[in-house]
Amino acid sequence: xxxxxxxxxxxxxxxxxxxxxxxxxxxxxxxxxxxxxxxxxxxxxxxxxxxxxxxxxxxxxxxxxxxxxxxxxxxxxxxxxxxxxxxxxxxxxxxxxxxxxxxxxxxxxxxxxxxxxxxxxxxxxxxxxxxxxxxxxxxxxxxxxxxxxxxxxxxxxxxxxxxxxxxxxxxxxxxxxxxxxxxxxxxxxxxxxxxxxxxxxxxxxxxxxxxxxxxxxxxxxxxxxxxxxxxxxxxxxxxxxxxxxxxxx
Amino acid sequence: xxxxxxxxxxxxxxxxxxxxxxxxxxxxxxxxxxxxxxxxxxxxxxxxxxxxxxxxxxxxxxxxxxxxxxxxxxxxxxxxxxxxxxxxxxxxxxxxxxxxxxxxxxxxxxxxxxxxxxxxxxxxxxxxxxxxxxxxxxxxxxxxxxxxxxxxxxxxxxxxxxxxxxxxxxxxxxxxxxxxxxxxxxxxxxxxxxxxxxxxxxxxxxxxxxxxxxxxxxxxxxxxxxxxxxxxxxxxxxxxxxxxxxxxxxxxxxxxxxxxxxxxxxxxxxxxxxxxxxxxxxxxxxxxxxxxxxxxxxxxxxxxxxxxxxxxxxxxxxxxxxxxxxxxxxxxxxxxxxxxxxxxxxxxxxxxxxxxxxxxxxxxxxxxxxxxxxxxxxxxxxxxxxxxxxxxxxxxxxxxxxxxxxxxxxxxxxxxxxxxxxxxxxxxxxxxxxxxxxxxxxxxxxxxxxxxxxxxxxxxxxxxxxxxxxxxxxxxxxxxxxxxxxxxxxxxxxxxxxxxxxxxxxxxxxxxxxxxxxxxxxxxxxxxxxxxxxxxxxxxxxxxxxxxxxxxxxxxxxxxxxxxxxxxxxxxxxxxxxxxxxxxxxxxxxxxxxxxxxxxx
Ligand SMILES: Cc1cc2nc3c(=O)[nH]c(=O)nc-3n(C[C@H](O)[C@H](O)[C@H](O)COP(=O)(O)OP(=O)(O)OC[C@H]3O[C@@H](n4cnc5c(N)ncnc54)[C@H](O)[C@@H]3O)c2cc1C
Numbered sequence: 069x070x071x072x073x074x075x076x077x078x079x080x081x082x083x084x085x086x087x088x089x090x091x092x093x094x095x096x097x098x099x100x101x102x103x104x105x106x107x108x109x110x111x112x113x114x115x116x117x118x119x120x121x122x123x124x125x126x127x128x129x130x131x132x133x134x135x136x137x138x139x140x141x142x143x144x145x146x147x148x149x150x151x152x153x154x155x156x157x158x159x160x161x162x163x164x165x166x167x168x169x170x171x172x173x174x175x176x177x178x179x180x181x182x183x184x185x186x187x188x189x190x191x192x193x194x195x196x197x198x199x200x201x202x203x204x205x206x207x208x209x210x211x212x213x214x215x216x217x218x219x220x221x222x223x224x225x226x227x228x229x230x231x232x233x234x235x236x237x238x239x240x241x242x243x244x245x246x247x248x249x250x251x252x253x254x255x256x257x258x259x260x261x262x263x264x265x266x267x268x269x270x271x272x273x274x275x276x277x278x279x280x281x282x283x284x285x286x287x288x289x290x291x292x293x294x295x296x297x298x299x300x301x302x303x304x305x306x307x308x309x310x311x312x313x314x315x316x317x
Numbered sequence: 318x319x320x321x322x323x324x325x326x327x328x329x330x331x332x333x334x335x336x337x338x339x340x341x342x343x344x345x346x347x348x349x350x351x352x353x354x355x356x357x358x359x360x361x362x363x364x365x366x367x368x369x370x371x372x373x374x375x376x377x378x379x380x381x382x383x384x385x386x387x388x389x390x391x392x393x394x395x396x397x398x399x400x401x402x403x404x405x406x407x408x409x410x411x412x413x414x415x416x417x418x419x420x421x422x423x424x425x426x427x428x429x430x431x432x433x434x435x436x437x438x439x440x441x442x443x444x445x446x447x448x449x450x451x452x453x454x455x456x457x458x459x460x461x462x463x464x465x466x467x468x469x470x471x472x473x474x475x476x477x478x479x480x481x482x483x484x485x486x487x488x489x490x491x492x493x494x495x496x497x498x499x500x501x502x503x504x505x506x507x508x509x510x511x512x513x514x515x516x517x518x519x520x521x522x523x524x525x526x527x528x529x530x531x532x533x534x535x536x537x538x539x540x541x542x543x544x545x546x547x548x549x550x551x552x553x554x555x556x557x558x559x560x561x562x563x564x565x566x567x568x569x570x571x572x573x574x575x576x577x578x579x580x581x582x583x584x585x586x587x588x589x590x591x592x593x594x595x596x597x598x599x600x601x602x603x604x605x606x607x608x609x610x611x612x613x614x615x616x617x618x619x620x621x622x623x624x625x626x627x628x629x630x631x632x633x634x635x636x637x638x639x640x641x642x643x644x645x646x647x648x649x650x651x652x653x654x655x656x657x658x659x660x661x662x663x664x665x666x667x668x669x670x671x672x673x674x675x676x677x678x679x680x681x682x683x684x685x686x687x688x689x690x691x692x693x694x695x696x697x698x699x700x701x702x703x704x705x706x707x708x709x710x711x712x713x714x715x716x717x718x719x720x721x722x723x724x725x726x727x728x729x730x731x732x733x734x735x736x737x738x739x740x741x742x743x744x745x746x747x748x749x750x751x752x753x754x755x756x757x758x759x760x761x762x763x764x765x766x767x768x769x770x771x772x773x774x775x776x777x778x779x780x781x782x783x784x785x786x787x788x789x790x791x792x793x794x795x796x797x798x799x800x801x802x803x804x805x806x807x808x809x810x811x812x813x814x815x816x817x818x819x820x821x822x823x824x825x826x827x828x829x830x831x832x833x834x835x836x837x838x839x840x841x842x843x844x845x846x847x848x849x850x851x852x853x854x855x856x857x858x859x860x861x862x863x864x865x866x867x868x869x870x871x872x873x874x875x876x877x878x879x880x881x882x883x884x885x886x887x888x889x890x891x892x893x894x895x896x897x898x899x900x901x902x903x904x905x906x907x908x909x910x911x912x913x914x915x916x917x918x
Contacts, residue, residue: 102363253367253407260422
């Protein structure tokens with residue numbers, strides 16, 4: 069079984085991001101970029117499936133600018149087998165991503181697609197679900213455990229009340245949550261090996277997908293600054309202030 | 318207060334130093350490193366940065382608070398240390414620099430040093446174990462027999478066995494000539510080693526399956542002094558699985574670096590520890606010192622990055638701590654400002670920045686020289702790099718030990734009262750760094766090595782090479798840095814004059830007087846060399862700005878501007894110190910040397 073893992077190049081989670089002065093977006097100039105952490109988890113899961121003999125090949129795909137090849141290389145250095153870069157400098161929204169991924173799935177015929185539950189830049193949490201609808205495949209989102217059986221998968225998902233276990237027919241879509249696994253480091257020997265692994269370059273047009281945005285961003289703003297707190301002398305004053313000033317009681 | 322990954326080493330700075338200042342790309346053209354390129358190096362630094370943040374940093378404070386203990390049988394160390402080191406070895410860092418044949422990656426030293434920067438800044442105590450292991454493995458790789466290499470290198474480079482360097486004895490610290498540990502040869506060519514060593518780092522622990530001690534000892538009947546010292550491999554566990562006759566007499570309780578065990582080791586309590594001679598008899602010190610050049614660059618780097626971590630932590634704190642108002646602000650209703658806005662706090666931060674970043678630049682340059690001395694295209698270029706490295710080594714070891722430590726001191730000051738508490742990491746960083754002027758040759762010993770051996774005995778030949786290198790930077794400086802370039806030129810002149818005076822004195826029966834103020838000379842030349850490092854950095858920053866990176870505003874522009882301003886600071890505030898030092902040196906001032914011992918009181 070082949071496993072397909074989409075990986076996205078996003079602002080590194082350590083970076084304190086800044087909104088552009090004209091409020092059109094986040095300033096990405098000279099900012100450290102890394103693989104979306106949920107995608108790292110997906111890559112790790114796919115590699116573990118391969119190591120366990122459940123998967124035969126791990127293919128990673130990224131949609132984005134030329135530098136997204138670095139993100140693919142990171143996945144290859146972790147242990148994925150080959151990469152596909154669908155190169156574009158345009159903004160690609162979740163629906164277009166899902167359509168492009170459908171194109172890749174049609175070509176590659178994987179038995180399982182593991183998608184991060186969301187990307188930490190725009191937090192859309194849509195791609196996996198849209199892809200599942202486009203393909204007509206089953207989906208298990210927010211996975212914290214994946215067990216591959218014979219032609220099916222048992223997926224434990226994190227839901228509000230606790231854990232839910234689903235059984236899906238393969239092929240299927242799984243979206244990974246934080247607790248699915250702890251991704252490995254790209255070891256130095258594997259970084260060198262990754263250089264020699266195949267990385268194919270494609271364009272959105274190769275899949276016949278129109279990636280023009282369907283959503284328009286009106287404005288991007290910093291969250292409001294938290295104003296300074298005050299100290300109250302006793303509980304009575306606190307309750308009083310909650311009633312009269314904050315109006316929450 | 319915990320440290321966050323972003324407050325330790327500024328990755329932008331590492332990338333800037335490697336590429337803009339040290340032209341790392343040139344190394345990829347050499348056969349040894351042909352398979353590396355910018356992308357693989359970036360990926361490796363990414364892994365180092367992450368692993369350091371995830372596995373080294375989180376237990377640094379705990380390891381300091383819960384130092385290793387000895388119950389008479391075993392040494393106990395908090396489990397996080399082994400977990401971190403296992404991850405370190407699994408990722409390939411232990412062997413990164415080594416030959417492909419030994420399972421290494423043939424990574425340039427410059428890059429493997431840059432990787433070490435992240436680990437050492439995160440947790441110097443845990444990073445100490447692989448540092449020593451690599452050093453010991455390098456000695457075996459260089460001077461061991463094929464059989465010894467086969468027996469030890471694969472196990473050490475994979476991180477299964479660790480190593481030590483056992484030189485110091487209670488009666489032989491700086492003065493290694495007096496060491497007493499003896500080795501008696503048996504009929505089988507194997508030696509029995511007997512003696513006591515002290516301060517041996519990582520001399521006992523349960524972190525690895527075996528510990529390979531490299532021991533300096535005197536073969537029975539060997540000549541006195543340094544010419545009678547040989548080097549031995551003395552493993553804790555012998556090839557047949559039995560324990561060698563090496564016993565831990567006790568752990569030493571230290572001010573800092575607490576997680577790296579410091580041990581008193583007794584060799585041969587039960588008749589003699591089995592030891593294998595490395596190389597030829599009586600050449601042990603030469604072998605050890607060959608490796609020391611590299612190890613001392615490593616010590617300098619440790620010092621630099623501890624200061625760097627202090628500086629970054631203080632900077633972060635100063636940006637968020639609100640206290641006081643500008644002197645001209647009269648309205649008490651105005652909110653207090655972040656302390657980073659006070660001129661005096663900026664003074665401290667800029668000093669700390671110039672020390673920490675200057676020190677890091679110096680150490681990575683030193684690592685670049687290690688690379689050049691091994692892989693530069695021509696024998697002449699390799700020899701030149703070796704001579705430069707040999708001359709600079711005392712400064713690479715000592716300047717960061719003194720000035721990056723000063724950055725740690727300032728980092729505490731920037732924190733005010735909080736800096737003096739154990740809730741904040743800056744006091745620990747200071748305590749850790751306080752070791753560095755002491756081990757691997759004290760400041761005083763480095764000073765004598767520099768002035769006595771590497772400048773005066775060398776008749777200034779290596780120093781002339783260094784001046785040539787510095788003058789090349791002067792000539793390459795852009796007009797915007799003309800002032801600094803001119804000041805570096807006169808500083809070089811001042812050094813030459815001073816060396817001429819000291820050289821005449823030494824030749825004229827006043828060697829002792831000339832060497833009396835060697836430490837002042839070490840400080841002086843160190844400051845000149847770091848001024849040079851700053852001019853190189855500012856020149857590279859100017860070039861980057863002209864190439865269009867970092868124009869306008871934004872973080873890149875601020876980063877490059879910061880480099881140029883720190884350079885200016887160093888030339889205006891720091892370099893002038895050498896004037897006073899030159900006077901003391903040229904007058905052969907003997908105020909200290911002539912102080913009668915009784916008059917101290
Ligand atoms: C934490 C720690 C870890 C260490 N790790 C190791 C290790 O792994 N392996 C190892 O072999 N050793 C190790 N050492 C030992 C270290 O290298 C010695 O402490 C150091 O060389 C100084 O020797 P000493 O302590 O005997 O001091 P001394 O030699 O007694 O020096 C005391 C003072 O006198 C000065 N002095 C001595 N001789 C002269 C001279 N000729 N001219 C001018 N001044 C002089 C020194 O500069 C110093 O200021 C370690 C030490 C420490 C504290």
